[in-house]
Amino acid sequence: MKLGTYIVKRLFLMIIVMFGVATIVFFITHVIPADPVGAILGGNAPIELVDQMRHQLGLDKSIPLQFINYMEGIVHGDFGVSLKTNRSVLKDIIDFFPATIELAIVSMIFATIVGVVLGILSAVYRNKVIDHFSRVFSILGVSMPVFWLGLLLLLLFYYRLGWLPGGGRNSLFIFPPHITGLVLLDSVIAGDWTSFWDGLRHIILPAFVLGYASAASIARIMRASMLDVLRQDFIRTAKSKGLSKRVVIYRHAVKNALIPVVTIIGLSFGSLLSGAVLTETIFSWPGLGRYIVNALLVLDYPAVTGGTLFIAFIYSLANLIVDISYAVLDPRMRV
Amino acid sequence: MRGNLLDITKLKVVFYTYRGVIKALNGVELWMNRGERLGIVGETGCGKSVTALSIMGLVEQPGEIVEGKIAFEDKILTSMNGDALNKIRGNDLAMIFQEPVAALNPVMRIGFQIAESISRNKKKNEIKQVYPEVRRMLELVGLDWKRTIDLYPHELSGGMAQRAMIAMALSSKPKLLIADEPTSALDVTIQAQILELLDELVKKFGNAVILITHDMGVAAEFCDKIAVMYAGNMVEYANTTDIFENPIHPYTRGLLRAVPKIGRTDELESIPGVVPDLVDPPPGCRFHPRCKYAMDACKEKFPSLLEVGPEHYVACHLYLKEEMKNAN
């Protein structure tokens, strides 16, 4: 009951934030650019073409009017037509998004498992070999530029060793079944193991590259959180009850230590989406990140607007889920 | 063994910190019999809690027991390994703490936490089988089990949480219950309730109790015997009435004169100086820099424990000297 109210409240807040997000995007795409059309067509374009384009983009109207049109469009899910692909931006997003979300989910799972496990081991065996390893792993993870790591791994595993494919989601002559758009999931549903195996081989490198930084930061926070919890009074109580070390750690400490980590997992999702832009570019992954980058490079404003808004929406949704799971995990939050 | 339940000899505990080694316990001597109620009193940093944690085997990094022996019945706790200790902890030994809400796991229901102390390392579904016993314990400590068994600690008041802790500690019928400042965080009226409850239950179960407190009043009301600690040493040990009516150690006397009491008309007296830094404690008797009777001997050697009356022990050179005189 109380949890329900909390969710309603958070949803309400999210709507306000999304309104602000849309305003910021409007500002970026409609107000800041001095002369978008000039930028797109170049300085020497004939005047009729410029006018036609201004009209097409709605730039001949006043800023407030543009804003109203823009907001109306968003509410109806209409982001306009991409200048580059000449298709509805929404259609483009629906096409490109599954690749991104698949990559993000796989990375997230990888990052969470590795991060949490390393963090726990690191805290329990503090100052032992595993702790040192995990700390080096973490500090490197948050220091390495994603794109550089990606390139080096590509060089090693694709060009030099040839163990893994060099990019894309599937090999040339493999056609995965199309149900949800998530290759791995669809292959499992259709029972197409060739396609599954192929998809898995393709996703390993990008998912590792993308998830590494998150795994590192989750491991760091998990370690710190564990150490903090292990110092708490209730852990002493658990020990005084005669519980074995294992029970104390796994039953009493881990759940408490996970609570702050949940926030980090949510925040990691943001850096994951950021990183996806770079990873997708390197691994020719046909996702939304690459779509936005390409749109930005040619100043395809409708595509930029739609893509950015959509990413922000997904990120906010992820944060909402995190906040709710936070409330589920920690009974103190439900007051 | 000086006591048939517990005997601590020359217990030394240190904590390693960046400031240096804190010599928290400096050869503590303490003993008690079955079914007795022993009060340990003293001010912040005197080592009351560390003594309790040592008995429980809960002194952990960066702390370490470097010397001494803790005998519990026929077992030597200080030479036991973790598994063996786990069998005694929560079985023969139980403990309750100062901040009851913080001492309970915030993400577990009260009922489960009590059940866990009965069935301990078993699987979760097996733990649920002891719930009838949990209900009985909750009733016993004056809580309505229907309302409390499924609550989380933060939903309890301090007094209720302490009752739950007591239920948890007593559920395994321990031979010795250690209560570390169990009422310091509570209001006086609630304190009175909790002390009454403890009194009643301990009478019923016949547990021995170590009550750690800084409140002389609480010790006077609850305990049969009192041990006074100062800066890591036990300095005086006697029956409660003896401690209050015939205190011998200069520190015990000073402490009693500093306590405000209703209806007291004389001025409060304070002990000059401050509690020493235990990284670099004074040599000899650690109280000598604050003691108005300090002699040369006090600066050199810690006085050994001396029986000055029936079951009245004190560690002070002043009486050692008199004893010598009498002997001569």
Place this chain on the structure above:
Amino acid sequence: MQTEVTTQYLIHVKHLKKYFPTKRGLFSSAKYVKAVDDVSFDIPKNSTFGVVGESGSGKTTLGRTILRLIEPTSGTIRYIETDINSLNSKELRIFRRKMQIVSQDPYNSLHPRKLVKNIIGEGLKIHFQLSSEEIYEKVKDILEQVGLREEHMFRYPHEFSGGQRQRIAVARALVLKPEFLVLDEPTSALDVSVQAVILKMLKDLKRDFSLTYLFITHDLAVIDYMADYVTVMYLGQIMEFGTKDDIFLAPAHPYTFLLLNSIPNPDPRIKKKKVIPMGEIPSPIDPPTGCRFHTRCPYARDICSNVEPEMKEVHKGHFVKCHFPLG
């Protein structure tokens, strides 16, 4: 010729209320924690006015509201003739010189990154145009008054013990030469042997600086040692008020009586049979109707749960808010 001695009052508090809004649900209306709920009293000049109560009684809020560190919800507070409530923020800042507070926690009441010299000198800088030499001298003098030395001026708070920190906090308040001092549990975080020194010092300072104290504590023994007048609070209201002797020798309110009965006595010869209040302190968000204490009172009758008792004078200067006063 003897003129009639009339008591002079320094502080007048009338119908003071402080309600804190609690967090409101999306669809539920706002609720309030009634921390101080219609409290009136006068503090005689040069007296120690003790306020005693358990947690949730509103004693701390009361102290802060009187100084307007918290804005009162309603009611008036007068300082001799000045209505503190009607001062604007600039006037209030100037007026603050006269009334100071020493709070409970000696570990957090001093700015951890400032030298003692600056902690104590801050008030002087705010209120007076003084050269740094003058400030130095004044800080030095006041430190000596509270039993510290000049060399302590160049240290950080963390280098001091709890008792010494509390001395510094007192010095910070006294350097402005105030007339009125709110002491909010000044010794509850200290060990007994240290508490004794601080309490004695506070008594001496009161005499030397002719101060008036509002002394807030949960410890009845301390209030017995310090106070001239005692106010017993429960759930935001005054239950009983009188001189120290009234309260300790002839308590008229059952709550006061039970409170006195609950204190463990450091004298093992006295083994009294205790009467202890039942149950726990109710939430100040939904205080009980009628007499607020009726839920825990062993003497409660039907009327107590419905009708709120009036404050009545059982004998001169001794007031009690109870339908059936004891004694």
Place this chain on the structure above:
Amino acid sequence: MSEVKGVAQKGRFKLFLERRKPIIEDWKHTFYLWKSTTLAMVGTVIIFVFFGIAIFAPLLTSYDPIAQDLDNRLLPPSSQHLFGTDQYGRDVFSRVIYGSRVELWIIFIVSIISVGIGTLVGIIAGYFGGAVDEVLMRITDMFLAFPRLVLAMAFTASLGPNLTNTIIAISFVDWTVYARLARAEAIKVKSQPYIEAIRGLGAKNTRIMAFHVLPMSISPVIVQLTLRMGTIILTAAGLGFLGLGAQPPIPEWGAIVSDGRSYLVQQWWITTFPGLAIAIVVLGFNLLGDGIRDILDPRLRR
């Protein structure tokens, strides 16, 4: 006469030192903690070397980082060209060395802008609370609803990709971190008894905020800033790599990595060295930031 005065001066200086002994002790203690934290020291050394390289860049290399030399294209590392040359015959070593100036400049300006705005917003929101807080924090939330790089990308693309706009875009994205942190700190500090005591002395809000809340709130901000300096470089390099940051021929590290992408298989050195430079410097900042956090940790200090 003057001699006597000199002695008096000296005495005064001694007294000055004597009185400030605790402050000096405090610094000594900080220094001791820093020395005993090996990783923090490694971090400090890395950062100092990085600063040194940026300042003395012209002394460290004789090649012009921008001048093309098509006769010497794509040469592997040698004693002539430590890190080899790129597709235009530019010395990669020289480009990496001069690149440090670009990165340092970005860090410097972004830090000032984002910490300035963030701390100001955060402290005002935290100190006053209520409606002010609500409005400022909702605005912050709006910025936080974007994945950082995506927002920065949109900004630079819109403003026109160049170095200045990269800096503006990153600052625009980064200030929210400090705003949240400073707010949380301000709320914590505001409710401390010592702040109430100062208010009780009669101090104004502005005085309390500037002299008491700000200094207490700033240290976590500084720690965060040190930790985030690495992130700033990563973001700048990411933008550069995508072609949305500093434009050629400016030797920005991310852009250099991007330059070498097409030559990855045969001429690995073009990508490897600038990437390594980024990783090492970011590592340095992270180690230093962790170290500072540990040193400022009151649990360690007390």
